[in-house]
Each structure stands twice: as structure tokens, then as C-alpha cells.
Amino acid sequence: MHRKTPRRLAVNASRHYVSLKRAAGLPSRGHPQRRTMTDSPDAESHFLEQLGQRVRTMRALRGMSRKVLAKVSGISERYIAQLESGKGNVSIVLLRRVSDAMGAHLEDLLPSADPTPDWQMFRDLLRKATPAQIAQAKDLLAGGSATAPRRAPFCxxxxxxxxxxxxxxxxxxxxxxxxxxxxxxxxxxxxxxxxxxxxxxxxxxxxxxxxxxxxxxxxxxxxxxxxxxxxxxxxxxxxxxxxxxxxxxxxxxxxxxxxxxxxxxxxxxxxxxxxxxxxxxxxxxxxxxxxxxxxxxxxxxxxxxxxxxxxxxxxxxxxxxxxxxxxxxxxxxxxxxx
Incomplete structure (x- = not known):
């Protein structure tokens, strides 16, 4: 019998470990597979396209040309064009500069499920509401009683x-x-x-x-x-x-x-x-x-x-x-x- 050297023992152990991973259906090399964003480049591209569309729409709502937005934000017009076309992987800091320049909320630029038309109005009302008003709104949304809404005066x-x-x-x-x-x-x-x-x-x-x-x-x-x-x-x-x-x-x-x-x-x-x-x-x-x-x-x-x-x-x-x-x-x- 040949005496097994430490090197041979290590090789045998490695082979045994690989065979166990194969039996369990795991990849034989590296770490077990994990689902990440990088596994779906199409999802990333779609996200950037949606982000660009939201920036373009928000800029248009404000009536700002690309040149004006570049001047106010301090970001080059070329980079803004890339961002709006879905080709600019913008950092959160630069995106905040863009939203600030437009007087918009940063979260309004991020792609998400389409809210109801009144969502932004509700959100802004909540930001200005007192604790008592928020408690009243929560009670109403939870099914509590409320008086009939008053009609605003005709102006x-x-x-x-x-x-x-x-x-x-x-x-x-x-x-x-x-x-x-x-x-x-x-x-x-x-x-x-x-x-x-x-x-x-x-x-x-x-x-x-x-x-x-x-x-x-x-x-x-x-x-x-x-x-x-x-x-x-x-x-x-x-x-x-x-x-x-x-x-x-x-x-x-x-x-x-x-x-x-x-x-x-x-x-x-x-x-x-x-x-x-x-x-x-x-x-x-x-x-x-x-x-x-x-x-x-x-x-x-x-x-x-x-x-x-x-x-x-x-x-x-x-x-x-x-x-x-x-x-x-x-x-x-x-x-x-x-």
C-alpha cells in the first residue's frame, strides 16, 4: 500500500466535495447560483428606459428645455440626453440634482407602479397635514364615519x-x-x-x-x-x-x-x-x-x-x-x- 500524502488527501477530499455538489444539483465550481439583477440585463435596460421617460415627462411638465435643465442642474446637456434615452446609468446624487433643478420630488422620477391621478395630491396633503388630520384620514380610510364632503365655493x-x-x-x-x-x-x-x-x-x-x-x-x-x-x-x-x-x-x-x-x-x-x-x-x-x-x-x-x-x-x-x-x-x- 502506498502511503497517502497530504496533497493526495486534499485532492481526494476535493473530488468527493465536487461529487456531493453534483448529486445535490449544485454547480461544481464557485458559489451556489443566486438570482441577481445582472442575470437579467433586459430588466435593467427596461428600468433605465422608464427612468429616462419619467425624467423627460417631468421636464416637459415643468416646461423646461433640455438646455435649461442642464444649466440649472449643472449637468451637461449631453448627459441629460443620454439619461432621457435610457442609456445613462445615473447615480442617485446626480438624479437628485436633476429633480431639484425641476422642483420635483426624487421619488416621482423612479419607475414604479402607476399611481392614481390624485396620488401626488394626496401625498402632498399628507406632508402638510397635522397629526390630528392624519389620524382623521386614517380613520376614514379604515372605514370610519365622516361627514359629507363640503362643496368648495364657486369662484x-x-x-x-x-x-x-x-x-x-x-x-x-x-x-x-x-x-x-x-x-x-x-x-x-x-x-x-x-x-x-x-x-x-x-x-x-x-x-x-x-x-x-x-x-x-x-x-x-x-x-x-x-x-x-x-x-x-x-x-x-x-x-x-x-x-x-x-x-x-x-x-x-x-x-x-x-x-x-x-x-x-x-x-x-x-x-x-x-x-x-x-x-x-x-x-x-x-x-x-x-x-x-x-x-x-x-x-x-x-x-x-x-x-x-x-x-x-x-x-x-x-x-x-x-x-x-x-x-x-x-x-x-x-x-x-x-
Whole structure:
């Protein structure tokens, strides 16, 4: 018999270990297999594509061109293009810079199950709620009793839509026709803060402007007077403010073709925030595409495509006639002859 050396004993032990792993159905080399993200490159690619789409949609909701987002965030325009195309594996720190530049919540950029349209509004309400309000909401959601919801006071007509939709022009005509005051929300923001919208955004960013916009709306509602309100095109990107508009006003989306929006804006000499952007038309289409589902939450839609100012005003007046008659009966308002 040959005496077994330590080397031979080790070899035999190794062979025995391999045979046991094979019998158990385990791989003969390395560690047992574990499922990881790297085993599914398609899942990773899909995640990055969804992330890019969310960044692109959020940027469009804010009405920001890629060039503007790059300038505000300090991230190169080329890198943002890669991120939006699903080819940029961005770090969480850079993604936070992108969300901060847009005045958005970081979690809104992360792909997840599609929430209900009101989810963001509920979330923001919870963030501002007192402990007592949160306890009351929990009790209600758990099936507790609650009083019937109060109807918000009727404050008038609100016009929403992209720049160039005719909100100011048609709003003034409608206000004069019904005898109400005409208010432009952006001008109220400027008057209350002593700064132009551009200066506010430059100093305080998108998030700061949205806070001031919400405060200006609250002050308008506190007047308790009927008005025709022209809103900024991006108001739909702020859930709480937009929900207040929808609940307090008969809201009308003034709709037109992208080419008409662009032509009207050019005639006004205002290309914010797409000035000097060679892809301005593509950006405008992207903005409209991203905002359309939110604009569509309006009570009514008035399509002004191809219409003169007089024809568009007549169509708007026709759209508000039923609600004015209904509100007059419900609240004892002075009947308006249209």
C-alpha cells in the first residue's frame, strides 16, 4: 500500500466535495447560483428606459428645455440626453440634482407602479397635514364615519392650457361679457412678490415659484368674488394647486395645435423657456404631450384651432353658458345674459 500524502488527501477530499455538489444539483465550481439583477440585463435596460421617460415627462411638465435643465442642474446637456434615452446609468446624487433643478420630488422620477391621478395630491396633503388630520384620514380610510364632503365655493371660470392658447385674450373678453373681474395668476404672483416670474425662478427655482403661485391663488380665493382666471401653462405640474383650481372653478382647457401655440408665442415675442433652442418645436410638442392627460381633467375643452379671436370667444361663451345658469340657480347668483 502506498502511503497517502497530504496533497493526495486534499485532492481526494476535493473530488468527493465536487461529487456531493453534483448529486445535490449544485454547480461544481464557485458559489451556489443566486438570482441577481445582472442575470437579467433586459430588466435593467427596461428600468433605465422608464427612468429616462419619467425624467423627460417631468421636464416637459415643468416646461423646461433640455438646455435649461442642464444649466440649472449643472449637468451637461449631453448627459441629460443620454439619461432621457435610457442609456445613462445615473447615480442617485446626480438624479437628485436633476429633480431639484425641476422642483420635483426624487421619488416621482423612479419607475414604479402607476399611481392614481390624485396620488401626488394626496401625498402632498399628507406632508402638510397635522397629526390630528392624519389620524382623521386614517380613520376614514379604515372605514370610519365622516361627514359629507363640503362643496368648495364657486369662484368663477379658470382657463388652462399652453402659452399661446389665448387664455389672456379670450379671458378678458369673457370677463367683460359676464361682468366679472379678469385675473392673470402669474401677474398676481409678480405683484405680491415684487419680482417677475423669470426673476423668481432664477432666484428661488421652480419649487419656489410654485410655492408663491399657490400662495397667490389662496389670496385670490380669499377675496370671495367671482372672476375669470387665466393660469400659467405649467400649473398642472403642481398637484395641490391644480386640485384647488379644479375644485373652486369651472375649468376650461383652451386647446390648439402645436404650430398655432408656437406662432402665437412668437408673435408675442416670448419664447420662454425655449429661447434660442433650435429644437423649440420638438420641445413644445413634448410639453403638450406630457401635459395633455392633466389638461384633460378640466371640466370642459374648447378647441380654438383655426379660429379667429371672435370665433374662439363665441365658442368659449357657448361653453360656459350652461354652468353660469346652473350656478345662478344653485347659489342665487345674478343671472348672466349671454
Amino acid at each position: 368663477g371660470i379658470a382657463l388652462i392650457g399652453l402659452r399661446g392658447a389665448g387664455k389672456s385674450t379670450l379671458g378678458k373678453i369673457l370677463a367683460k361679457k359676464v361682468g366679472w373681474s379678469f385675473v392673470e395668476l402669474n401677474k398676481e404672483v409678480e405683484q405680491q412678490n415684487g419680482l417677475s416670474v423669470a426673476e423668481i425662478i432664477a432666484l428661488y427655482g421652480q419649487e419656489g415659484f410654485r410655492r408663491m403661485e399657490q400662495a397667490a391663488l389662496q389670496q385670490l380665493l380669499a377675496r370671495n368674488e367671482l372672476m375669470v382666471l387665466a393660469t400659467g401653462g405649467g400649473i398642472v405640474s403642481e398637484p395641490l394647486t391644480f386640485d384647488q383650481i379644479l375644485s373652486s372653478f369651472y375649468t376650461i382647457w383652451l386647446k390648439a395645435e402645436p404650430e398655432e401655440h408656437m406662432a402665437r408665442v412668437r408673435r408675442q415675442g416670448d419664447l420662454r423657456p425655449m429661447a434660442d433652442d433650435r429644437s423649440a418645436m420638438a420641445e413644445l410638442r413634448n410639453i403638450l404631450l406630457s401635459r395633455e392627460p392633466l389638461y384633460a381633467r378640466a371640466t370642459a375643452v374648447v378647441d380654438t384651432a383655426g379660429l379667429s379671436v371672435d370665433a374662439a370667444a363665441a365658442r368659449l361663451i357657448d361653453a360656459v353658458r350652461p354652468v353660469l345658469q346652473n350656478e345662478a340657480r344653485s347659489f342665487g347668483l345674478r343671472s348672466v345674459a349671454l
